[in-house]
Amino acid sequence: MDIIFENVNYTYQPNTPFSHQALKDISLEIKSGSFIAVVGHTGSGKSTLLQHLNALLQPTSGRLVLGNVELPGAHHEQIKSIRQRVGLLFQHPEHQLFEETVKKELLFGPKNFSFDLNQVETELNESLQEVGLEESVLNRSPFELSGGQMKRVALASMLLAKPQVLVLDEPTAGLDPLGQTKMMQLFQSLHENKQHTVVLVTHNMGDAMRYAEKVIVLNQGTVECVKSPGELIYERDRLKAIGLDVPEPVEFVEYMKTRLGVLWEEDEINEQTISRTLVKHLKGGATS
Ligand SMILES: Nc1ncnc2c1ncn2[C@@H]1O[C@H](COP(=O)(O)OP(=O)(O)OP(=O)(O)O)[C@@H](O)[C@H]1O
Ligand SMILES: [Mg+2]
Structure with a gap:
């Protein structure tokens, strides 16, 4: 599904003393099947942008098209279909895990979307293996796990709901270097073999340039530029000026x-x- 932002603004807590405009006049297009990286210094609006992609946040003004659904103004069933088609991996996995055991956590999405649970049970082990977890975690509480393990559980849970679009907010942060490389390779293979659209927030410019076809650079809630990795190498000074590593x-x-x-x-x-x-x-x- 194609994703189009048209002049999208987003303000947290509008009409209060804490009001903060986190997205300013964002216009963007994310083509179905593409691999996009989103970079920007801390507070530039990356997570806010990503949370729009599965309708967790909706534009305060402007228009967002997610496949055949338009925001704001979509009805409940349309939002539910977006949540199934677009999987969001939160920046902080503890914000998205809530079940007593890892197994229940993994089955939550498929249950919610009325999948055949017997079939999903047969996929659990393969799914754990895919994200680099041992079967023994199934009966543990997700909250007893390390940050990296929690992230992997949240990812497995997201993948079992079979989304078309993978929206990943700093998925490799906090993993060891080998774990980071393996996870990036998993996203690349999901993108190449299953034609998933991938939208990845990262602070690792090397990963953005290695894996993505286009890099969206955010700066203080606005789109600074959208460039291919080949073009981005000529933007060294501009990136440095907005606090990004080259x-x-x-x-x-x-x-x-x-x-x-x-x-x-x-x-x-x-x-x-x-x-x-x-x-x-x-x-x-x-x-x-
Ligand atoms: N719930 C909230 N209420 C008010 N302001 C918020 C809220 N969440 C985020 N913000 C503000 O919106 C801006 C964008 O935040 P966002 O989390 O999207 O940034 P980010 O680019 O993801 O940063 P980081 O790299 O630190 O994760 C920041 O200035 C932040 O303080
Ligand atoms: Mg963030």
């Missing part, structure tokens, strides 16, 4: 250009283009 290879190319006098002529920055340019430079052919 990936190490981008810094390295900048160093090569400014300190070593290397002439950079490639469109993309990756291991091959860096080594190719360095070899050329060392042979005397890539000097500015």
